Amino acid sequence: MTQKDFDNKIWYPVLLDWFSVHRRALPWRENRTPYTVWVSEIMLQQTKVEAVRPYYDSWMERFPDIKSLADASQDEVLRQWQGLGYYSRARNLHEAVCEVQSQYKGIVPDNKDAILKLKGIGEYTAGAILSIAYGQPEAAVDGNVLRIFSRLYNIEENILSAAVKKKITALVQEQLPKDAPGDFNEALMDLGASICIPKHPRCQVCPLISFCLAKATGKEAQIPIRTVKKNIPIEEILVVVIEQDTSWLLHRRPDTGLLASMWEFPNVEGEGAEGRRKLQEVLADIGYQINFEDTPQGTLRHVFSHKIWHMTVLKGRLVSGNLKTEEEWQWLPKNRYTEIPWAGPHGKITAWQ
């Protein structure tokens, strides 16, 4: 570290030195391949390391390589992802892996244009795979990087705006060492996870404290700046559990939108007598007449990032009818409930039965 480097605000060697000592030992940092980097990066989107760990291990046991994942069914892929959230990640990963298997002979593309065309891979993930798996000098600007750079350079603007992200990407490119881009990007993630954390940054132990403009001006607690979010709506959901010959009547959600393609008990948005009527209509449409037990089995509150479900669970009885042939409706033997991907809180209802 020369005086000239300091003057030019070159700090990456300090960060790399810190990383060489404090590097976290993580499952996806062993046996690195483009595939393992890819899977881990998708799982880690908006998700904490500790939440990913068990999913990553179990995923790699079941789908150790591109071919095994390409050969799997959508239900099995979603089942492996069940509980991790943001299920389009799993669907897109599966689709993209099939694409790599069929169009690229099972080899993950090593150029940005091609890799960006794959489903579920955006600017961040493309940069992460190219830098970590292929050693290419690409930035990987995620939430950690936005937070760290907004503090280092005292950027008092909304870090979620496209303009700030572009500005910070340029600053990253300026700093990124061409001979160790993967280490640099990973070092930023580790720094962001352990030291330059959102609420009370641990500046006393930060290797970059002497380079940090926010710390120098006492603004480290005010930065980064994010736009406030709106209040989230509450939806009343009426659910009915119908059991016949030790099987449950289940519905598969549409293949887009919330909890796409996952299985749930029959339900409608609504409550009370009107909700019960709507529920009967839905089931009449597929050929069943039902009625309900008077007392609800229980209630359940489930919080998503953008809405809340307040669920009331009823027990229903089949009065008459035959199931029309509908792909979205199936009778599932109760003892096979672990074989399907459950839609969020509906999986919890199985434990009540």
Added chain:
DNA sequence: AAGCCGGGGTA
């Protein structure tokens, strides 16, 4: 640019 899309840890 803004909304949609999960679930869990944390203060």
Added chain:
DNA sequence: TACCCAGGCTT
């Protein structure tokens, strides 16, 4: 309760 997390897709 509110915030935030190794973001991407759709409108």
